[in-house]
Amino acid sequence: MxxxxxxxxxxxxxxxxxxxxxxxxxxxxxxxxxxxxxxxxxxxxxxxxxxxxxxxxxxxxxxxxxxxxxxxxxxxxxxxxxxxxxxxxxxxxxxxxxxxxxxxxxxxxxxxxxxxxxxxxRKEMRREEAEEDFEDIDVDIDLVPVSELMTDIALLRQWDFVYPNLQLQAILHMPPSSVLKALETLNRHPFEAGLPYWTQCSTGIHLFLNVVFEHPEIHPPQRFAVQRNQCRKISRALTILRPASISFGLCYADDGDSITQVARSRVVPLQRAQEGTHQAAEQETVCSELTFETEERSVRAGTVRMAFMAGRGRSVEGITCEVRPEDIITRLVHGRIMAFQHTHGLLDTSIVTFVA
Ligand SMILES: [Zn+2]
Known part of the structure; x- marks a missing residue:
């Protein structure tokens, strides 16, 4: 030849x-x-x-x-x-x-x-890219990429499975140097039965709040409100730590210990209330879209609102959330979820789209 x-x-x-x-x-x-x-x-x-x-x-x-x-x-x-x-x-x-x-x-x-x-x-290259992107965010802590959570994706196709397992993640952003002190201060009172603990995450500290939907149907939008005692827990953290910003995540907690972040809000600054001013406390509302990224676009999964009094104390009046079940279960299944684990538990995720 x-x-x-x-x-x-x-x-x-x-x-x-x-x-x-x-x-x-x-x-x-x-x-x-x-x-x-x-x-x-x-x-x-x-x-x-x-x-x-x-x-x-x-x-x-x-x-x-x-x-x-x-x-x-x-x-x-x-x-x-x-x-x-x-x-x-x-x-x-x-x-x-x-x-x-x-x-x-x-x-x-x-x-x-x-x-x-x-x-x-190609999948391997995407996985490596996702890990590199994530490592850029925070190089201080020991992150271990976990297996692709394909089984979770399968479960996420059905709203019946999804809604009882959703949790709202509240993240207070702070430098790594203040995290340990903050956790020590906030978790000092373990007498609050049934309330979540604050734990470390890549950008500060977070806790996972249980949520109950008003109606379990799939038809959008679905609403839930965070319980009063959980709001008080956040009030105390906001008042004591005075973090500069807050963000929220919508998370799916499976039967094991793993928690997968489905969608996240942007980081919302909280600094409008000046410390030491004597003016009357004003009510402020933090409102942010919960979104997740596919390769082509950002998908809206819902909206989270937190109303709080922005004075010397920062009392949270209420946290409500509105989610769009159909967007979550139909759009998310086209991606794969990358989970990253911290020694204290599942930490953060990125969603990467398959190339057909
Ligand atoms: Zn050549």
Whole structure:
């Protein structure tokens, strides 16, 4: 078999690149190493793709491919995988186009295996990106990525399962240096039976409040109010610690100990009330959308409102929440949830969309 010209086309169908595929007789002696695999052409396989040392073209076995740009020889399957993951640019000289190669260009004998391998690699790359993004937020604490919570996603399809297990997470934002003191102060009174404890989270301290819906139906919107004694617990924390900001999360607590954040609010500043002023306390309302991110857009899952008196004391009058069940159960299932665990329990999550 001598050199065979093939045209490889991008997924979008708009870009193409001509490649020269060659059989064993086109290899040098000894064969060159593929610059991608760093192993000899003709014998190296792509890890995870069985029988990938050659690519079948018109009944012949190709074990080398050359690009028109710099003439460097590559392993055919390794180059196809590289093109699908990183776009159709030459790994050596960067000539070509950045759009990914279509698996349809590959012979049917290996198309599925290569596409499956590429899908796994893409997921892995996304997972790594998500972890890096998260690590950027806070490098001080020991975060361990937990397995993808695919089972939770399946449960989240059904509102009947979801609503009894929802909790509202209240986060008071503060520098890591003040967290331990704050926890010591706030958790000193363990006599409040049935009330949650404050614990550390990546941006300060948080607690998880039980919620009860007025109606369990799926039709939007659904409302719940946080119980008075739980509001008092937050009042005391706001008054003692005077945190600069607060945020909320809507969380799904499964039967085990894990809690998955489904949606979160933005961080709302609380500094309007000046300490030491003698003016009468004013009622203020913190209001924020609860959203989650898919790759394309931000999805609104509900709204949270906290009314409080903004004086020297910060008494919380009420926390109410309105959620949109359909948006949660229909949109969230298209993503996968990444959970990150702290030694004290589940800490934070990011939602990453699958690429079909
Ligand atoms: Zn090149």
């Amino acid at each position: 001598t050199w065979v010209l093939q045209t490889w086309v991008s997924e979008c169908g708009e870009h193409c690149i001509d490649v020269m595929l060659g059989g064993e007789d086109c290899l040098g002696s000894p064969p060159d190493d593929c610059p991608i695999l760093m192993e000899p052409l003709g014998s190296a396989e792509v890890e995870g793709i069985p029988q990938s040392h050659t690519l079948e073209v018109h009944g012949g076995k190709c074990c080398v491919v050359k690009l028109p740009c710099c003439g460097k020889a590559f392993h055919p399957v390794a180059l196809a995988v590289y093109f699908m993951l990183h776009g159709m640019r030459c790994p050596m000289c960067r000539s070509g186009h950045g759009s990914p190669l279509s698996a349809e260009c590959l012979p049917s004998s290996c198309r599925q295996a290569v596409a499956g391998h590429v899908e796994r690699m």
